[in-house]
Amino acid sequence: MSNKYLVKLRPMGSFFFGSERTFGLGEDNEHYIIQSECFPQQTSILGMLRKEILVIKKLIRNDWNYSKTRDKVDKLIGKKSFNINLKEKQNFGVIEKVHPVFIRKENKYLMSIPKDHKMQDVGEEVNKKYTPYKFCEKRKCTVSFENKKEKEVYIPYDYEAKVGLAGGFIDKDKNVINFDDVFKEDKQIGIRLKKNKQTSEDELYKIIRYRLKNNCEFVFNLDINFDEYFKEVDLNGYSNIVSLGGEASYFKISFQKVDEYIVDNFKNISSSHKKDIYRKIILLSNTYISKEQYDQYCNYGIINGITFRNLKTDYSEFEVKVKGKYYKKFKKTDKYMFLERGSVLFSKCEYEKLKHQIEGNSNIKDIGYNKYI
Incomplete structure (x- = not known):
């Protein structure tokens, strides 16, 4: 039986969500100015949930040795980490589906503002409602591929090129919420010591973390299949402190049973009709095609790209937590380029085929990627 939950993640302080550029994992890193992403990767959310289920069932082990409880662990959270290249359906135990992460500000859910939002005309007031760009038959250009x-x-x-593309968020009523009303930058400049405790000029770094404003939190939906090993009572009233992101930032997690999904709030944001020059797709989550x-299939796009690479846990090459070898059980996957949430895709004749391609990879969809309206 599938059950819908609203999962809330409230930061305990500043946080850092890494993509390609992050410190750690026991390796040298060539980046000295790095900036957090605003949202966690869905693969990080999945990994955090799998771990937390083991915590709830008191099966978590600090030595990572699950040989005596392997069967039960596999039934609870599945056998393997997410694999973007796997064709057959992946299994994560009682976790049926993870949905995209959104922001909740007070009692309103927020989505990333579509990148086709017209902020303002030069010299005019800023649009306080989501106002899409317009197309007409007379305005076209020739593109070479x-x-x-x-x-x-x-x-x-x-x-207007001088105005640029919009940033920030909108609610279900298309009201624009500024980025600075949700996030606050937390900058730090430091110097990394070498093994001999010596310093050099090229060891300087600058790191930009984020904080959420006091009335904001991360939220996402989760579909759970309860069974004999994991029951509804295990989540009732449950909360805990979890770590998430490239620097293991801390969050308070809690679960609430619900009847609707967050994405239901945004169904009326996109107004695309067959009579339009283009029909459009607004991405609610990072998306891979x-x-x-x-x-x-896409005639025109207003997009940003974002790199994707996740960590796979390899128990077969487990090494003990000594001499810096602890992290060798983590392996990085190949790097991919995703379309960032808020990107807008336009298609004239291949609209249905474009949707089909976005929906084609069920494994990606099931952990919260490739969601659109």
């Missing part, structure tokens, strides 16, 4: 093929695409006639699929 890598294969030297050219095609004409329609472009927004009211886009191949470059070939994007070029084939």
Whole structure:
């Protein structure tokens, strides 16, 4: 039986969500100015949940040796970490589906503002409601692709390069919420010591973390399949302190049973019709489609890219926590380029095929990627 839950993550202080650029994992790192992402990776959320289920059932082991409880652990959280390349359906035990992470500010859910939002005309007041760019038959340009093929695409006639693209969030009523009303930067400059405790100029670093404003928290939905090993009573009233992100930032986690999903709040944000020049897709989460699929089915996009690479736990090469070898049980996957949440894709004739490609990888969808309206 599947059960819907609202999971709340309230930061205990500043946090750092890494992508490609982060300190740690026992390796040298070439980046000296690094900045946190605003949202955790869905793979990090999945890993945190798998660990917390073991904590709830008192099965967690600091030595990572689960040989005596392997069968029970596998039934609770599955056998392996997420694998983006796996074709067959992945199993994470009682975790049926993890949904995208959103922000809740007081009692309102927020999504990243669509990148086709027209902030303002030059010299005019800022739009306080989500106002999409407009297209018309007379405004188009010719685009050349890598294969030297050219095609004409329609472009927004009211886009002003001087103004740039919007940032921030919107609620279900399309009200714009500024980025600074949700996040606060926490900057730190330091110097890393060498093994001999000596310093040098090239060991300087600057790190930018974030804090959420007092009335904000991260939230996401979770579908759980209770069974003989994991029952509803295990989550009733449960809360704890968990670590998450590239620097193991701390959050208070709690679970609340609900009847609706957060994404239901945003169904009316996108207004795309067959009569429009383009039909559009607004990404609610980071999304992966191949470059070939994007070029084939998407006529125009207002997008940002974000790198994706997750850690896989390899128990078969387990090493004890000595001499810096502890982290060798973690392996990095290959690097991929995702489309960032809030990106907007436009398609004239291949709209349904574009949707099909986004929905095609069920494993990615089941952990909270590739969600759109």
